Amino acid sequence: MHEAKNTQRAVVRIGFDGRVHKTFRGPDAEKRFANEVRVLKYLERRNCPFVPRLLEYDPQTLKIVTTNCGSIVQHISDEKSQQLFEELERYGVRHDDPYPRNITYRPSDGQFCIIDFEFAEILDPDAEDLEQDEVAAPDATPIHYIQWSGCTDRGKVRPNNEDAFLAMLLDKHGIRYLGKTGESHVEDADFIFAVSDGMGGERSGEFASRIAISRITSLLPGKFFLSDLQFAAYSSTILGELFARIHHDMLELGRYDPACRNMGATLTLAWFRRGRVFFGHVGDSRLYYVPAEGAMEQLTMDHTHVGWLRRQGKINEREARYHPRKNVLSQALGAGHQYLKPQFGMVQCQPGDKFLLCTDGVIEGLWDRALEEMVRHPPSNDPDWNHAAHIVRAAVAECGRDNATAVLVGVR
Incomplete structure (x- = not known):
C-alpha cells in the first residue's frame, strides 16, 4: 500500500486496487470513526454522487475502507468550492471544514468530490432515523420457495459460446452451485443468479464471461452475514465493489x-x-420483472445509444432491433472502458412473481410480448421444469445469430 497521509488523527493508505484505507487514532478516535461511518452511510442512502462510498469498517481497529475520489485539488475557485459544500448541505450534511483541502478531483468521471467527514454534521437527525426505519421495513408477504432454470446455447452461427450463467445458493456454510433447474426453501439462505455475455474475439470473449461469473463466487460470500438492515443500506456499495473489481481485473x-x-x-x-431482489447491471443483457399481477417490466437499462433512444421514446422496439448500432456498448466490464457506472436497484417480490435474466441473443430472437407470454405460460409438458431452455430454443429458432442465455426465477 501507498501511504497518502500520516497525521496525529489518522493514517491514510491507498491499496493497489485504488481503495482508500483510513485508520483513526489520537484524541476522540472512536467518536470520530463512528461519526464518519454514520455520515457516509447517510449520504449513500441519499445517493450523494460526490463523496466516497463506504466499503468496509471495523470498530475494533477503527479502520474504514472507501472508494477512491481522486487527488486533492490544487486549484479551485472560491465560488466553485462554496457551491460544492452548499450542494452537500442539500443532501443533508454540513462539513465542518469547507475548504479546498477537503476537495478532490475524480478523473474517472470528471467529478469534484468532498472527503473527510469525521466532524461533519447531519442536519436533520430525525430524517436519518426515518430512513433507517424505511430500510428495515418488513416485507409485506413472505416468500417461502424459489424455483429456477437456466440454459445457454451457442446459436446457429458462432463457433463457440461466449455466454455464461450462474445459479448459486449462499448460506452460513458458504456457497453451493445450483443445477440448471431446481427448487429450494428460502429460509436462512440467499440465492444469486447472473448472466454474462463476453466479447473480444477468438477465445477471449468466452474467457471474459467466465471471469465475471467466477469473481462473483469469490467476492460475495462474506456479505451473507450482514444484517438485513446493513445489506439493504449497502447493497449498491457491495455490488459496486464487485463490478469494480471485475472491471479492474479485465483491464x-x-x-x-x-x-x-x-x-x-x-x-x-x-x-x-x-423477499427482496437486489440487482446490478452493466451492458446490454437484461433483467425483466414479471409480477404475478401487472405488466412485465425491464428493470435494467441497455447501456447503448440505441437503448437510450428507446428510453427517450425516440424509437420503438422494432426500430431498436434493426438499428445498425444496436450492439455498440457505451459501458461494459473491461473492453478498454476506463469509466464504469453500473446500474443498481432493488425490488420487493411477492409470491407468484418471476424474473428473467437473459443475454442479447434471446432479445434478438424474441419480442418483449412473446417473452412475457413464455414466462407467464411455460409449456405444461416439460418434465424437467427447464422453462429457460424453452425460451432459449425459441430465440435460437427465430434468429440464432448470437449466443443465447436465459435464467428464469420464480418465487412463491
Whole structure:
C-alpha cells in the first residue's frame, strides 16, 4: 500500500486496487470513526454522487475502507468550492471544514468530490432515523420457495459460446452451485443468479464471461452475514465493489496479455434475499420483472445509444432491433472502458412473481410480448421444469445469430 497521509488523527493508505484505507487514532478516535461511518452511510442512502462510498469498517481497529475520489485539488475557485459544500448541505450534511483541502478531483468521471467527514454534521437527525426505519421495513408477504432454470446455447452461427450463467445458493456454510433447474426453501439462505455475455474475439470473449461469473463466487460470500438492515443500506456499495473489481481485473489482463486486449463482458446479477431482489447491471443483457399481477417490466437499462433512444421514446422496439448500432456498448466490464457506472436497484417480490435474466441473443430472437407470454405460460409438458431452455430454443429458432442465455426465477 501507498501511504497518502500520516497525521496525529489518522493514517491514510491507498491499496493497489485504488481503495482508500483510513485508520483513526489520537484524541476522540472512536467518536470520530463512528461519526464518519454514520455520515457516509447517510449520504449513500441519499445517493450523494460526490463523496466516497463506504466499503468496509471495523470498530475494533477503527479502520474504514472507501472508494477512491481522486487527488486533492490544487486549484479551485472560491465560488466553485462554496457551491460544492452548499450542494452537500442539500443532501443533508454540513462539513465542518469547507475548504479546498477537503476537495478532490475524480478523473474517472470528471467529478469534484468532498472527503473527510469525521466532524461533519447531519442536519436533520430525525430524517436519518426515518430512513433507517424505511430500510428495515418488513416485507409485506413472505416468500417461502424459489424455483429456477437456466440454459445457454451457442446459436446457429458462432463457433463457440461466449455466454455464461450462474445459479448459486449462499448460506452460513458458504456457497453451493445450483443445477440448471431446481427448487429450494428460502429460509436462512440467499440465492444469486447472473448472466454474462463476453466479447473480444477468438477465445477471449468466452474467457471474459467466465471471469465475471467466477469473481462473483469469490467476492460475495462474506456479505451473507450482514444484517438485513446493513445489506439493504449497502447493497449498491457491495455490488459496486464487485463490478469494480471485475472491471479492474479485465483491464489488467488486457494490459499484460495481448490475447486478452479489449476483452470485456456484460454482467446482469440478481440477488434474492428474504423477499427482496437486489440487482446490478452493466451492458446490454437484461433483467425483466414479471409480477404475478401487472405488466412485465425491464428493470435494467441497455447501456447503448440505441437503448437510450428507446428510453427517450425516440424509437420503438422494432426500430431498436434493426438499428445498425444496436450492439455498440457505451459501458461494459473491461473492453478498454476506463469509466464504469453500473446500474443498481432493488425490488420487493411477492409470491407468484418471476424474473428473467437473459443475454442479447434471446432479445434478438424474441419480442418483449412473446417473452412475457413464455414466462407467464411455460409449456405444461416439460418434465424437467427447464422453462429457460424453452425460451432459449425459441430465440435460437427465430434468429440464432448470437449466443443465447436465459435464467428464469420464480418465487412463491
